Amino acid sequence: MLCQSCHKNTATTHIKSIVNGELTEYALCSECAKKLGYNHFFGSFADDFVGGLGSLLGGFFGGEAANESVTRCRKCGASFEEISRSGKVGCAECYRTFRNQLLPSIQRIHGTANHRGKRPGSLAMQVVKKQEIVPTPAAEPKPKTPLEEKKEALQKAIQEQNFEQAAVLRDEIREMEGKQ
Numbered sequence: 001m002l003c004q005s006c007h008k009n010t011a012t013t014h015i016k017s018i019v020n021g022e023l024t025e026y027a028l029c030s031e032c033a034k035k036l037g038y039n040h041f042f043g044s045f046a047d048d049f050v051g052g053l054g055s056l057l058g059g060f061f062g063g064e065a066a067n068e069s070v071t072r073c074r075k076c077g078a079s080f081e082e083i084s085r086s087g088k089v090g091c092a093e094c095y096r097t098f099r100n101q102l103l104p105s106i107q108r109i110h111g112t113a114n115h116r117g118k119r120p121g122s123l124a125m126q127v128v129k130k131q132e133i134v135p136t137p138a139a140e141p142k143p144k145t146p147l148e149e150k151k152e153a154l155q156k157a158i159q160e161q162n163f164e165q166a167a168v169l170r171d172e173i174r175e176m177e178g179k180q
Contacts, residue, residue: 003029005036073097147176 001011009029016025028036070079078090080098089095095102107113144152150173157166 001027003027003032005029005032071097147173150176 003009003011004027006029009031011027012030013028013033014025015028015033016023018024070081072079073090073094074097075093076090078094080101083089083094083098083102089098089102103113150169154166154169154173157163157169
């Protein structure tokens, strides 16, 4: 597939973006990708540490001298180049080892490099002591109006599935409500 920008070179970088809910895909060659700012996951910070073709050839001809110049995590053995290619940090020690290189990218991605965590209290459940309910003397029940008595009788007729009686009560209730 050819680069969609220059239409000359073979596309090696595929970019997907979603704008206003619409997915667009681009296939770019490495030169056009660099021009548009799509280098590594960590951007230009990785370029300082990636030696390119020179380090590859130096590894073949220079022996161990080329490997000594690459800083690696002492716990998992990951290099910053590997982290920038995959976008995944190997272990917690990598954050300490590559702090200066990772910090600008973390700030760019998350907006800050300081972890703030959650703040309990606003959404957390709180345990409160159960209050005792003191019974108050019941007041004498208020006498029911004829309309309330008819509505209760209607509910009872419906529960007993006496629909003929319920229809009569419904009509009487409508007539009583119309008078009010």
